[in-house]
Amino acid sequence: MAAAIELNRRGFLRVxxxxxxxxxxxxxxxxxxxxxxxxxxxxxxxxxxxxxxxFVNIRPDGKIVIQVNRLEFGQGVQTxxxxxxxDELDADWSNxxxxxxxxxxxxxxxxxxxxxxxxxxxxxHSFRQYRELGAKTRAMLVAAAAERWGTTPxxxxxxxxxxxxxxxxxxxxxxLASEAARKPVPAKVNLKSPADFRLIGKRVKRLxxxxxxxxxxxxGLDLDLPGMKVAVVAHPPVFGARVKSVVDDEARxxxxxxxxxxxxxxxxxxxxxxxxxxxxxxxxxSRLKIEWDLGGVExxxxxxxxxxxxxxxxxxxxxxxxxxxxxxxxxxPAQNRIVAEYExxxxxxxxxxxxxxxxxxxxxxxxxxxxxxxxTVDQMAxxxxxxxxxxxxxxxTEMAGGGFGRRAVTDSHVQREAAVIAKRLRGTAVKLxxxxxDDVQGGYxxxxxxxxxxxxIGPNGLPLAWRHVIVGQSLLAGTPFESxxxxxxxxxxxxxxxxxxxxxxxxxHVTAHHPKVNVPVLWWRSVGHTxxxxxxxxxxxxxxxxxxxxxxxxxxxxxxxEAKKLLRTLDLLDNETASWxxxxxxxxxxxxxxxxxFDTGVACAVDVSIENKRPKIHRAVLAVxxxxxxxxxxxxxxxQAGIGFGLTQLMPKGAITLKNGVVEQRNxxxxxxxYIIDAPVAVDVHIVPSTEAPTGCGEPPxxxxxxAVVNALSRLTGKRYRSLPLVLV
Amino acid sequence: xATYQLNVNGQRREVNVDPSTPLLWVLREDLKMTGTKYGCGxxxxxxxxxxxxxxxxxxxxxxxxxxxxxxxxxIEGISQDSVGRAVQDAWVATDVVQCGYCQSxxxxxxxxxLKETTKPTEKNIEESMGGNLCRCGTYPRIxxxxxxxxxxIAKGGA
Numbered sequence: 001m002a003a004a005i006e007l008n009r010r011g012f013l014r015v016x017x018x019x020x021x022x023x024x025x026x027x028x029x030x031x032x033x034x035x036x037x038x039x040x041x042x043x044x045x046x047x048x049x050x051x052x053x054x055f056v057n058i059r060p061d062g063k064i065v066i067q068v069n070r071l072e073f074g075q076g077v078q079t080x081x082x083x084x085x086x087d088e089l090d091a092d093w094s095n096x097x098x099x100x101x102x103x104x105x106x107x108x109x110x111x112x113x114x115x116x117x118x119x120x121x122x123x124x125h126s127f128r129q130y131r132e133l134g135a136k137t138r139a140m141l142v143a144a145a146a147e148r149w150g151t152t153p154x155x156x157x158x159x160x161x162x163x164x165x166x167x168x169x170x171x172x173x174x175x176l177a178s179e180a181a182r183k184p185v186p187a188k189v190n191l192k193s194p195a196d197f198r199l200i201g202k203r204v205k206r207l208x209x210x211x212x213x214x215x216x217x218x219x220g221l222d223l224d225l226p227g228m229k230v231a232v233v234a235h236p237p238v239f240g241a242r243v244k245s246v247v248d249d250e251a252r253x254x255x256x257x258x259x260x261x262x263x264x265x266x267x268x269x270x271x272x273x274x275x276x277x278x279x280x281x282x283x284x285x286s287r288l289k290i291e292w293d294l295g296g297v298e299x300x301x302x303x304x305x306x307x308x309x310x311x312x313x314x315x316x317x318x319x320x321x322x323x324x325x326x327x328x329x330x331x332x333p334a335q336n337r338i339v340a341e342y343e344x345x346x347x348x349x350x351x352x353x354x355x356x357x358x359x360x361x362x363x364x365x366x367x368x369x370x371x372x373x374x375x376t377v378d379q380m381a382x383x384x385x386x387x388x389x390x391x392x393x394x395x396x397t398e399m400a401g402g403g404f405g406r407r408a409v410t411d412s413h414v415q416r417e418a419a420v421i422a423k424r425l426r427g428t429a430v431k432l433x434x435x436x437x438d439d440v441q442g443g444y445x446x447x448x449x450x451x452x453x454x455x456x457i458g459p460n461g462l463p464l465a466w467r468h469v470i471v472g473q474s475l476l477a478g479t480p481f482e483s484x485x486x487x488x489x490x491x492x493x494x495x496x497x498x499x500x501x502x503x504x505x506x507x508x509h510v511t512a513h514h515p516k517v518n519v520p521v522l523w524w525r526s527v528g529h530t531x532x533x534x535x536x537x538x539x540x541x542x543x544x545x546x547x548x549x550x551x552x553x554x555x556x557x558x559x560x561x562e563a564k565k566l567l568r569t570l571d572l573l574d575n576e577t578a579s580w581x582x583x584x585x586x587x588x589x590x591x592x593x594x595x596x597x598f599d600t601g602v603a604c605a606v607d608v609s610i611e612n613k614r615p616k617i618h619r620a621v622l623a624v625x626x627x628x629x630x631x632x633x634x635x636x637x638x639x640q641a642g643i644g645f646g647l648t649q650l651m652p653k654g655a656i657t658l659k660n661g662v663v664e665q666r667n668x669x670x671x672x673x674x675y676i677i678d679a680p681v682a683v684d685v686h687i688v689p690s691t692e693a694p695t696g697c698g699e700p701p702x703x704x705x706x707x708a709v710v711n712a713l714s715r716l717t718g719k720r721y722r723s724l725p726l727v728l729v
Numbered sequence: 730x731a732t733y734q735l736n737v738n739g740q741r742r743e744v745n746v747d748p749s750t751p752l753l754w755v756l757r758e759d760l761k762m763t764g765t766k767y768g769c770g771x772x773x774x775x776x777x778x779x780x781x782x783x784x785x786x787x788x789x790x791x792x793x794x795x796x797x798x799x800x801x802x803x804i805e806g807i808s809q810d811s812v813g814r815a816v817q818d819a820w821v822a823t824d825v826v827q828c829g830y831c832q833s834x835x836x837x838x839x840x841x842x843l844k845e846t847t848k849p850t851e852k853n854i855e856e857s858m859g860g861n862l863c864r865c866g867t868y869p870r871i872x873x874x875x876x877x878x879x880x881x882i883a884k885g886g887a
Binding site: 205208209283401404435436642 | 762
């Protein structure tokens with residue numbers, strides 16, 4: 001049995017001693033100590049409760065287990081955050097294990113105040129937090145060693161998991177851990193100067209590679225608990241519709257089917273099928289005869305929506321940005337104006353691992369296993385469904401097979417469905433699986449957007465006046481985030497990248513309409529930047545062509561001087577592409593773009609030809625300014641692969657469409673993401689050297705690639721491509 | 730329900746399942762071998778790729794009743810094979826994986842390619858790997874890892 005010793009000093013130290021698993025040194029960040037610390041923004045929210053979990057566990061066998069306060073779903077944070085902590089701790093990296101932390105107050109994002117992977121903030125918001133955790137743990141180990149040897153901490157130094165003291169004495173962290181745990185947590189610690197980093201800034205390979213290459217890594221969908229059942233749900237064909245009647249005799253006759261019952265959904269109702277295994281559950285669902293009540297639900301239709309959006313775009317919406325003279329456009333002659341209209345369809349995220357959640361309800365408590373980007377919100381939702389308090393719901397963070405925003409859902413609809421089903425099967429763990437069809441047809445898409453832009457060009461070839469109307473559903477209206485993101489009737493997640501452009505446009509007017517549509521929408525990796533960067537970067541490129549200027553030089557001229565990150569990336573891109581970008585073979589063209597989002601600047605150049613009516617990307621070169629690159633290997637991977645994800649929106653079948661309220665695509669045959677043939681053959685990533693605080697790398701790869709490719713196509717064909725998905729004729 | 734004798738990674742396994750059950754779900758739920766992944770169920774993504782009598786096969790659309798006595802090799806067993814081991818090593822050395830969910834299938838497809846073609850061209854790679862989806866987009870490193878594995882095998886390092 002584990003004996004818990006609690007040394008609760010200043011309310012943020014807790015030590016639990018377990019004979020089997022070793023010693024937990026648990027450091028909870030005190031908000032006051034955070035605010036006294038060095039550079040960086042002040043955290044707004046702080047840990048409120050201190051459950052018996054730990055950030056650092058120095059085990060007797062020398063292994064150091066570091067809790068990661070994030071979901072790992074490909075972005076590499078399960079390696080990078082432990083690197084940050086281990087560096088300040090002077091741990092031996094070969095002994096470090098990264099573990100995904102369960103839902104708990106202490107693991108909330110220090111800035112957002114909820115446990116989340118979002119806003120590309122995992123490293124940006126926890127960099128200093130993890131450095132402090134490492135430095136404080138190290139200080140306690142040193143204090144313990146100094147006491148043991150009758151010397152002062154100043155006489156000791158640390159390296160690779162060992163404290164060295166005067167007279168050749170030394171002790172491993174494992175030997176010192178239990179004494180260290182009894183030392184007070186220092187209120188303040190000195191952090192390393194960057195020159196002393198041993199891990200931060202080094203190309204460190206992922207900790208999860210082997211397990212992901214030999215089949216042993218367990219994702220949420222791989223979970224197998226004793227007596228566990230598997231559930232699937234029949235969802236209505238139109239969002240929000242309700243079950244009128246169900247005939248389930250045939251379904252119930254399938255071997256292994258345990259129960260069939262109607263359940264409430266986030267909108268409307270559905271029918272749950274519970275079986276011993278997935279296959280009988282899915283077979284049974286296909287044999288249900290359900291009559292749906294479609295009354296009172298809007299049957300959204302893509303064609304109708306385009307007509308409506310185009311009409312809306314002809315009039316100004318709510319003001320997002322209004323700089324300079326609103327009538328400047330009228331003074332510019334018609335031949336110096338461009339009017340451009342853009343269409344962006346709904347996009348599904350379709351992460352490789354289908355959505356799933358396992359819940360077991362035991363009356364006065366529950367347990368949840370989910371690959372969630374939104375642990376706090378999902379835990380609360382399950383608790384609400386089950387009539388429990390959040391702390392009665394143990395929430396395990398499972399490794400997830402991608403997400404791209406799809407596992408951060410404000411209404412927690414998957415977790416709610418799972419909880420409703422588990423409530424009925426009290427005492428039995430139930431794994432709810434959304435099949436790929438459920439995922440493709442189930443909504444929560446990147447919203448459709450229509451942009452209408454009028455650009456007035458000045459005598460120097462630079463834009464003088466810019467009128468921009470954006471039409472698209474609000475992501476955050478009606479959610480708990482509404483007050484945070486919606487100002488003056490404008491949802492900033494729809495206008496980001498345009499309303500706050502880094503280009504110097506003297507008379508800039510950006511407005512937005514947010515029509516209400518019966519299709520659930522959600523952030524899709526890089527959110528509003530997916531469409532705004534496309535519009536801005538294709539138009540700026542068109543202006544560069546009209547001005548007969550080099551596309552890099554034109555952007556350098558048009559950017560505000562304070563857009564330092566973008567200017568640095570363009571300089572780097574200029575250098576790295578100088579040898580080839582104006583000497584491409586016949587039939588090839590250069591495409592350029594740049595965009596800053598989540599405080600990271602990215603510039604992109606591609607070498608493109610057309611093969612089989614598709615863009616063939618022979619090479620992509622990216623320049624990135626993300627502050628300190630904590631793990632340059634991981635940053636490189638994020639950008640190399642992230643542009644592949646971004647190409648989703650250029651795929652000929654890269655669109656979700658609706659006809660009479662019904663989604664027309666069913667699976668990856670109708671909604672086709674990029675395969676190896678569609679991705680760049682080679683991607684070079686160049687990182688701007690920096691000592692500035694690290695910024696996001698998850699989302700910034702996505703926005704740049706589509707405009708860069710399309711800009712190259714425009715050079716090849718002389719045509720402009722403003723409607724996605726991209727179809728070449 | 731019917732009983733089937735299977736040869737999985739060189740071992741004899743017996744299962745009692747509905748004949749329509751796809752091999753994928755027999756592996757995952759009856760044999761508890763979850764390294765083979767469910768992605769789409771319609772052979773569109775390749776996450777469920779196994780070797781059936783040496784041929785890279787989408788296990789999500791093969792009913793168990795069609796397997797017969799053909800030997801099945803999954804990601805859990807591929808390291809028993811020298812090419813399999815070389816590919817897994819190259820994948821780790823190249824730091825290919827991100828979310829990793831598709832990589833069992835990618836590795837199984839790559840092993841099948843390298844067993845047929847010792848020095849694959851970019852075109853060979855695009856053809857053999859063309860049906861394996863990676864939503865993270867790790868394709869550039871998949872190409873690099875395949876070439877690295879091929880070089881290692883050529884050197885006799887596998």
